Amino acid sequence: MWNLAFVFLKVGFLSFGGGWAIVGVLKEELVSRGFLTLEEFSQAISIAQMTPGPVAINLATYTGYKFFGLTGAVLNTLAFLGAPILVLSFAIFLGRFLKLQRKRLMKALEGVTTTLMIVTLFSLMGSIRSPIMIIFSVVAFLCSFTKVHPLVIIFGCGLVGALLRF
Secondary structure (H helix, E strand, C coil): CHHHHHHHHHHHCCCCCCHHHHHHHHHHHHHHCCCCCHHHHHHHHHHHHHCCCCHHHHHHHHHHHHHHHHHHHHHHHHHHHHHHHHHHHHHHHHHHHHCCCHHHHHHHHHHHHHHHHHHHHHHHHCCCCCHHHHHHHHHHHHHCCCCCCHHHHHHHHHHHHHHHHC
16 A cells, blocks of 8 residues: 555656646556556556546545555555645745745746656657557547647547447
């Protein structure tokens, strides 16, 4: 239980940019350490997307619950949130004394966030195995540039995928 919580604590320190920016790192950590198979990880991401809240936190909660019940879910969630809360506390404390230039810092971190998003994209592409999944991915990506609400895209792909699976 502590090994899994440590994974989420470590990843929590790298999670600047939001949940999707860190999904590739989570995939590497959870799959390479044997906590989840690639298929289980893909399913966990689907579940985490459909539940309210950030994907990475939902994944931490789901993974903890899967292996260790409610205790594991709470421990993983707190471990993942522990790092950002600690960093934010230090930033507030230091910001008062050093008057950090926040705009310059955010601009510098944009490149890191973009890189993490690209790594996530390429790492998740390895889990796409069927032509139908490729078509779903392309259609969902193209719909993201329209005025179609993201929930409609997610639920639509999930519904069609479920129907095709049966």
